[in-house]
Amino acid sequence: MTALDVPGIRQVGADAFTWLSAHRDAFALGEDALTEDGHVDATWKPLGELAQTCxxxxxxxxxxxxxxAPAAALLDFAWLQTGRGELFPRLQRLEPFATYPLEVYSVFASAGLRHPGYEAAAATTARTRGWRSVEQDPTRRLGVLKAERRSGIRRPERAAPLLRRTWLGGLPEPWTFERSSGYALTHVVFHLTDWGRAPAGxxxxxxxxxxxxxxxxxDTCLDAGLWDLGCELVVVAASLPEPPDPALLRDVWPRIARAQLPSGALEQQAPQDGADTEPDFLRCYHSTLMAAFAAARTVTRLPGADGPGRPPAHDGRHRHRGPGEHSEHRERRERSGPSGPRGEGVPG
Structure with a gap:
């Protein structure tokens, strides 16, 4: 099976990047990004998610x-928004025990975009009892550990005890799945597999x-029109040690393609009134990012696909590297619980 056997998959990714590129200025950091009362979820979070996806x-x-190529260009844009890393030491001084600056910075570090001064300062903070005592849920803490290691910080805290305390690590009854647990499980997988780069993790x-x-x-999420979580679950399916089931992909991708708007945007959740008007940025940017990522991750796991690209060597500057339903999973769905996930949750 090749990517061409799955209707719409590559086009979904290309159209999503078209929308993201056209709206890249909405990801830009405003003047409130370094103020004490700045709204992190509307500044650093979208930029970090753009960088992570790209x-x-x-x-x-x-x-x-x-x-x-569009992913590389948007990653360049995101790095420039941070002043090539210069904003991270300033964030460190403003909020020395906040973990989100390191979490965002580590995304760039994973791509070879580094700021040695910030890494040294963050390493000093990470050695304090205050940093070790920051109260976080286990899934978030796994992410912080991954961020530390991406940034060259080594501490004795281990991931295994944290994993056992997550929803997924407890191997829960499948019918207890709901929206909040769904987002939690996808991020556990992202942290363990380095966002799909290392399925063996x-x-x-x-x-x-x-x-x-x-x-x-x-299947449950897509039936409920939960496109954001659905795309995250597609990424998980493409990040397991074994490639995803072709029958599952043939069912999933046409449904995502039909939900995508002509502009390339994908709403987080299908509107109740069925309207197909262009949603505002905050209602669709993350699900559009996940659609792009899910498409790229899926096509690289299909037989005959090209192998993953290697991150390039860097000297502190990023360089572009180039211009029918499956009856078995329906049966499992009927045994797995409610017709639609409940509760609220947003990806970290």
Missing amino acids: ASVCAVTTPADPLH LPAGLAAYLTHWLPSWL
């Missing part, structure tokens, strides 16, 4: 892939559990 797409595609027991139950959860 760094991940660049890592799993070759320069010849049409999805690679997922323990065998978790991989088997997800292989069995993920199709029904994904």
Whole structure:
């Protein structure tokens, strides 16, 4: 099976990048990004998510892939928004024990974009008892550990005890799946697999559990029009040690393609009134990012696809690297619980 066998998959990714490129200025950091009362969820969070998606797409595609060049250009844009890393030491001084600056910075570090001065300052903070005592849920803490290691910080805290305390790590009854647990499980997988770059990082027991139950959860989310979480689950499916089931992909991708607007945007959730008007930025930027990432991650896991691209060597400057329903997963869905995930949750 090749990417061409899945209707719409590559076009969904290309159209999503078209929208993201056209709206890149909405990701720009405003003057409130460094104020004490700045709204992090409207400044650093969107920029960090843009960088994470684009760094991940660049890592799993070759320069010849049409999805690679727009991802690389947007990653450059995001890095420039941080003053090539100069804003991170300033954030460190403003909020020395906040973890989000390191989490965002680590995305750039994973792509070879580094600021040695900030890394030294962050390493000093990470050695304090105050940093070790920051109260966070286990999934978020896994992300902080990943951010530390991406940024060259080594501490003795281990991931295994944290993993056991997450929803996914407890191998819960499948019918307890809901929206908040869905976002939690996708991020556990993202942290363990380095956002899909290292599928072997997922323990065998978790991989088997997800292989069995993920199709029904994904089907449930798409039936409910939860496009944002649905695309995250597609990324998870493409990040397991074994490639995703072709029958599942043939079912999933046409549904996502039909939900995508002509502009390339994808809403987080299908509007209740069925309107197909262009949503505002905050209602669609993350789901559009996830559609782009899911497309890139999926095509690179299909038989015959080109291998993932290697991150380029850097000297502190980023360089462009190139211009029918599946009956088994329906049955599992009927055994897995409610017809639609409940609760609220947003990806970290």
